[in-house]
Amino acid sequence: MSILTETYQLNNGNEIPKVGFGTWQIPDGKPTYDAVTAALKAGYRHIDTAKAYRNEESVGQAIFDSDVDRENVFVTSKLPAETKTYDGVIKDFKSTMKALDFSYLDLYLVHAPWPWGQRGSTEYDEANREVWQAMQDIYNSGEAKAIGVSNFNVHDLKNILDMADVKPAVNQIRYFAGYTEPQITKFTKDNGILVEAYSPLATGALFENQDIQQMANKYGVSIAQLAIKFVLQNDVLPLPKAVNEEHIKNNTQLDFEISPDDMELLDDLSGSDFG
Template identity: 85%
Template sequence: MSILTETYQLNNGNEIPKVGFGTWQIPGGQQTYAAVSAALKAGYRHIDTAKAYHNEESVGQAIFDSDVDRENVFVTSKLPAETKSYDGVINDFRSTMKALDFSYLDLYLIHAPWPWAERGSTNYDEANVEVWQAMQDIYASGEVKAIGVSNFNTHDLQNILDHADVKPAVNQIRYFAGYTEPEITKFTKDHGILVEAYSPLATGAIFENQDVIKMADKYHVSVAQLAIKFVLQNDILPLPKATDPAHIENNTKLDFQIADEDMKKLAALNDSDFG
């Protein structure tokens, strides 16, 4: 069985494919349409988008035009980080569903606990509780199969847990070899919430690291394959992004195992080792 069709079980019992295809920084229109089409052809059954990416319509169109039935593709989208009111959540969700042209969404995430322009500078605890209530109501409607968060640290996640009737199913965070966010990763997992890794390739910077290049050569794999496998072996769901069909295909070939000592070396890398 391909790793692309293997699944994790979310805390509400639903299944989510272990590897997702990320679309952050892929412009809407033909580029997103072509990339998602290639990903589906390569075997991906999990596509990640967001309203803030301005490519939801292209994602939805690529799925509908593919040979894969909609119900066999797990699709995630995200509420804009700037939306911090109940009515705003409902309006943005409706906009997302219209853009995708879907009758349901598999996973809907709060993109961040604060508006991007105010990252870490203002407390949005009360607003996030209101937002989560709207997320719960959308979940209760059946239009979304699971709800979760993104970029939430331990404080932000605890704030939701303290007030939630429905526990978040996912926390999607920046995570890659050398940047593993051990505190939030452990806290998230300890609460039965799946960790997803965006930028598992360090937004491309990992390709320049000579130690990683040598290790990839040792396993006769690409740097991208090594980086994605590192995430998977930590029981975290990677969301690699690519636009070249050959790279999209290459990133699916993950049938190898990284030795424990090499996993430790990759974890010990520092973010400053890239670039």
Template identity: 75%
Template sequence: MSILTDTYELHNGIQIPKVGFGTWQIPGGKDTYDAVSMALQAGYRHIDTAKAYRNEKSVGEAILDSNVDRENVFVTSKLPAATKSYDGAIADFRSTMKALNLSYLDLYLIHAPWPWGERGSTNYDAANVEVWKAMQDIYASGEVKAIGVSNFNDHDLQNILDHADVKPMVDQIRYFVGYTEPQTTKFAKDNGILVEAYSPLATGGILENLDIKKIADKYGVSVAQLALRFVLQNGVLPLPKATHEAHIADNTKLDFEISEADMDILNHLTSTDI
């Protein structure tokens, strides 16, 4: 349980639980409500959602219906990737808050530096600077305790830093054994930006890897537990997703230590090895 209540400190002093519960690809309604309810029951105190997931309402209901006080749950949501204007960002934030039915958010992220499907086809640097101004104003309002980005690489981060009054506190990226985005991760850490790992289990893709399983067996843990611990020992915050109670519980059992030698092996795996 301790790992779920241990925290990283964001550069503005806010404490964020070291392990979050992801809700990407969980349908809104009963599926999300039950998953978040089970996660809170299992001890998670950090829940991640997004407007694009279409499950914010169910996330908010599960939090408010739980026996955990709202102030003890760290809640993240995200601005849609296609929203690239100041006014659009403010409007989408308002709709997120209405859906969640919460009085404040702990963390609000720009979901991506480009609309989905347009990666690399158009330069959105100027639009991202405009959206970041909206994020800063939302932060200044006190309705959000921290702001950040998602899927931003080092160029995208530098673009924001060059124009920001408040620098991003988090960059949430795809990150797992064999795929750790070292350039982006180093840039973020060098600038005091916490890296969060979505899909830390490669959407289940590493669970059958025999080399990783051999290391997991050495510690008497599952591949999923090893993969999550790997993320933590790299100073990154994992956001595992699960919908079955047993998997939700298993993903909390991370109080073990991977040796330096095994971390070195895991850190040198590439996507072609997975």
């Protein structure tokens, strides 16, 4: 059985494919359309996009034009990090749905707890509670089958959980070998929230690490395959991105197991090596 057909169960009972295809930094138009088309052809059934990526329309068109029925593709999009009002959430969600041309979204995430220019700020605690109220209303409408967050640390999660009627289903964070955010990951999992890993290849930086290359050689796999499998064996959902059709296919070949000792070695890598 392909890993692409395996799923995690979200805390609302919905199933989410264990490996997603990321579209961050893929330009709108033909690049995104072709990449998503190739991903679906390779067997991916989980596509991740965001309003901030400016490629939602191409993602939606590629899914519509594919041989795969819409209901068989799990699609995630995200609320812009700068949107911090109830009305703004509703407006941006409607804009996302129009761009994708969907009647529902499988997962809708708050892209960050702060506007990008104010990374780490806690000044938005009250605003994030207002945002989450709007997210809950979208969820209760049925237009989003699940809701969650991205880039939320322990403080930001507690701020939401303290008032939430609907618990976030997902926290999507930067996560890769040598950079696993142990405190955030543990708190997220302890609260029944799935951790998703964006940049599981450290935005390409893992390819420069000789230790990882040697380990990949040992298993007869690519660095990308090793990095993705590392994430999966930590019960985290990876979102690898690729634009080359061969790389897209190769990233799905994950039928091997990393030993406990090698998992520990990968865990102990210094994230500072990768930027």
